[in-house]
Amino acid sequence: MKIAIVGCGNMGMAFAKSFLQYDLVKKDDLLLIEKSTDRSEALKNEKAGVVVDTIGPHVGQTDLVILSVKPQDFNSVYEALRDVVQPNQIILSIMAGIPIAQIQEKLAHPLVVRAMPNTPAMLGMGITGFTAAKEVDLASLRRVENLINATGRSIFLEDEAMLDAVTALSGSGPAYFYYVVKAMIEAGKQMGFDDAVSALLVKQTMLGAYHLINTADKSLDELIKAVASKGGTTEAALRTFEAGALSDTLVAGIKAAQVRATELSKG
Ligand SMILES: NC(=O)C1=CN([C@@H]2O[C@H](COP(=O)(O)OP(=O)(O)OC[C@H]3O[C@@H](n4cnc5c(N)ncnc54)[C@H](O)[C@@H]3O)[C@@H](O)[C@H]2O)C=CC1
Ligand SMILES: O=C(O)[C@@H]1CCC=N1
Known part of the structure; x- marks a missing residue:
């Protein structure tokens, strides 16, 4: 599996490290997109994956794109992502608050999973609530669930509105x-x-x-x-x-x- 992570701060890297720990992705197949120069230098030194500073066509060659920028920064990434996203790619957003419909609309792409983890994910002891757009098939959802479970436990929620409550309760x-x-x-x-x-x-x-x-x-x-x-x-x-x-x-x-x-x- 090839994975791109857009925004490699606390949570993006908690996910990246958990995937690597359980061999769910190879470092060469892990594309880390990080805007901050200091942060990307640190990631390069850690050799955590392939580090780049902007979204480009290479992002379209992955199976899954994780959106882990701050919600306020989504506006700075969606246009570039919309230009490269491929029809079969799954988008996994962990951004607080932003609904699936808004991500689908901005990216012009239906396959969106939305999740809310918490920082103990860094130790593989997190809890993540997640839900998915109806367009995401069960096999794809299971693959995403398996990845999330590398960061701890997870709970699927039918009702997306409850994700804001998950954010308030276990996210924060x-x-x-x-x-x-x-x-x-x-x-x-x-x-x-x-x-x-x-x-x-x-x-x-x-x-x-x-x-x-x-x-x-x-x-x-x-x-x-x-x-x-x-x-x-x-x-x-x-x-x-x-x-x-x-x-x-x-x-x-x-x-x-x-x-x-x-x-x-x-x-
Ligand atoms: N920190 C927490 O406890 C949790 C955070 N979240 C969500 O996870 C997301 C990330 O949060 P944190 O990891 O705490 O934030 P963070 O600030 O540690 O990481 C965000 C990263 O995105 C990078 N970034 C910003 N704009 C970018 C762009 N255009 N291209 C590439 N990289 C860009 C920043 O340089 C930064 O390294 C947020 O949306 C937040 O709502 C979800 C659950 C828990
Ligand atoms: O404080 C925040 O907005 C993020 C979401 C959950 C934890 N941190």
Whole structure:
């Protein structure tokens, strides 16, 4: 299989490296299109694939083109891509917000799959929601799914509208997790630990607690209850969170991300 990746930043290269790791593509068959000179020099040094700075006829010789520029940069790539795209090529967009219909229209090309991964894809531990234009046949969709699964797990969604919710929940989700971890480490520092000790206490807590979610056979409420003794310390913390409407604020923030995903489709 030959693959072109347009925009080789964090996510484009997370995909590229996962494909290479599982031998799903050879380096010579991996075309990396990257506009930034610094970035493309780094990619050349890494010998991650064939690095070029613009979209040209060579892109039309691949089986799959991954669009991994920022949504705002789609306007700077679609004309060049429309000129070279071939009828049998599949376009896989991971750009937040931009609907399949808009990509089809701008590229004058029906075969579009839209996916929303997240940064743990860099470790092969991502989760990607994806959907496809009705024109994409099942065999092609399976091939794309196999590629996505090199970056972690995936879930096919019939309803494209839900991809903006995936973006808000799991696409942006790692940042929410880091935000909470960072606040906990800050609390540790304010109570007298140095950075390293506070980070160790918090990170190991998050790791262990995550595994209990999957193994303890308890609901999240039961897991909370198992930590929060009546009249104890955890209750004092949870009362403060409730007083500050922390849970509601998190829900509101995630919904704001969903709204922003929808706005991104409007450019
Ligand atoms: N970062 C994240 O957590 C996630 C990002 N996404 C989506 O993935 C896409 C890429 O995001 P990141 O990798 O974080 O951004 P990034 O900024 O790391 O990478 C984008 C790359 O595209 C390059 N680029 C811009 N215009 C170009 C052009 N005309 N031709 C060739 N290259 C060009 C930039 O130089 C940059 O290296 C975005 O559309 C974003 O919505 C999706 C899921 C998660
Ligand atoms: O923040 C963003 O717009 C992108 C999409 C999901 C994660 N990062």
